[in-house]
Amino acid sequence: MVVNVRSGGRDQGFLLPPSVRDWLPGDHLAFFVIDVVAELDLTAFYAAFRADGRGGAVYDPEMMLGVLIYAYCTGERSSRRIEKRLVEDVAYRVIAVNQTPDHATLARFRARHQDAIAALFSQVLGLCVKAGLVDAGLVAIDGTKIEADASYFANRTRDELAAAVLAEAAEVDAAEDEQHGDRSGSELPDDWSGGRGRRERIRAALAELDGQKARDYEARMAERAAKEAATGKGIRGPKPKPDAVKRPGARKANTTDPHSRIIAHKARGVMQGYNAQTAATKDQIVVAAEVTATTNDQPHFVPIAAAVSENFAEAGAGKVGTFVADAGYWTGANATAEVGADVLIATRKQAWRRAEIPDDDKLAVLARVNRGELSLRQAGEILGVSYTWVRDMTKRYFGKDGPRQARTAQPEPDEWMPVIEKLARGEISKRAACDQLQVSAGRVNTMLAHVRGEAVDPEIARHAMDAKLASEAGSKAYRKRQHSIEPVFGNIKNNLGYRRFTRRGMPAVHAEWRLICSVHNLLKLRTAAATA
Structure with a gap:
């Protein structure tokens, strides 16, 4: 055939x-x-x-x-x-x-060219602005945890790092003695490393330990004195106390990527990585991309908002209308910060927003924990909070001899404002204010700072933010948060597969994250051009 x-x-x-x-x-x-x-x-x-x-x-x-x-x-x-x-x-x-x-x-x-690659983010954003893809009306801010190119088990304490340096030095000396004998060693080629790269990483890890915030009482007092000497002003607020300072395990640094940190991750417990802060419009265009090494999102709201404004000014996108963020960014200071736009931040976790439990019912659940009828985790699931909150509140309201305090809710401003004003005028003592309001001394200090105009009381800021979120316009705007920022992380992690950085060190990781976000914007730009 x-x-x-x-x-x-x-x-x-x-x-x-x-x-x-x-x-x-x-x-x-x-x-x-x-x-x-x-x-x-x-x-x-x-x-x-x-x-x-x-x-x-x-x-x-x-x-x-x-x-x-x-x-x-x-x-x-x-x-x-x-x-x-x-x-x-x-x-x-x-x-x-x-x-x-x-x-x-x-x-x-x-x-x-890592700095030049990082700077391309602004140019790509400018292309998106020219294509009409950037709507400045609403910008959502959130962070996502990304693994570092380093192992969790490569973290070492200062003593372990010092021992590693000594062991490395002894190893190099032994290798040189075997290689040269009695010679000086100048005959070796210039590119003989002798473990130099590993020693440099160890030195970098030691430098990171020096830069981390101290947790012991003596070191914190030394840092406080150094700041006061540098600024010439005393630091306000209560001083650290020897018996109140947290004493966790020894500080550690990673010998592979010293800039990375052990970061809490809800799906995996902990991970060695970074916290990638991102801002996106309602059309999922990334308008700011920064990298930090802290688990907590709260300190990064104002910096990322400022970065968005700078990027918009450079790209000619106008001014932001509203910034929205989840409860991980909530603080009274963030809610009242001057960022050139309206701010909507959830004041509590989603579980609390779904089912608000009356204060008397909360106290009843805590009483069952105190009697041993419920575990901390069971009570946490009922109340929609962490087990540590249940533990702390149980200790606060109950003791061996019965209830320590009768109050379960914070006093309203109308109740505590006159008392704190008397305290500010010196008419009553701080202890008398604590007894009258049935709150801690730290809470009285916060109230006093609000009366003096030094800071905004977080409870007042919380009530104001809850009112904004409960309004029709605020509720409608906040509902757009999840649909603005979450698809960005979904595309980057699931579609493109970027769950781990391939470079090491904060400058390199920052450049890589900006390149990843630039690629995300380019793919959005191509899709828009194809459907136009």
């Missing part, structure tokens, strides 16, 4: 000069990346090279950047796998114009 087949000769040469553009369809992602990179200002990349043209030839930064962006768009970050794709993948060959830089060249390019 004769079969009509298409014949082809593998040894047949091209009859005409080939064009790499003919190898892909015209709407391929590779051509979109090529066109975007051509529109970017790459002055910072070219400025890193000699202006006189001397020295060995280098790969064109425009081509290298195109390869890097396309790789991140397709979920590929390994320099070795990118090198392989430059040979086997047609799209990579089109972007690289049939050039094949090796993995070392790719890695050096990414490290050498």
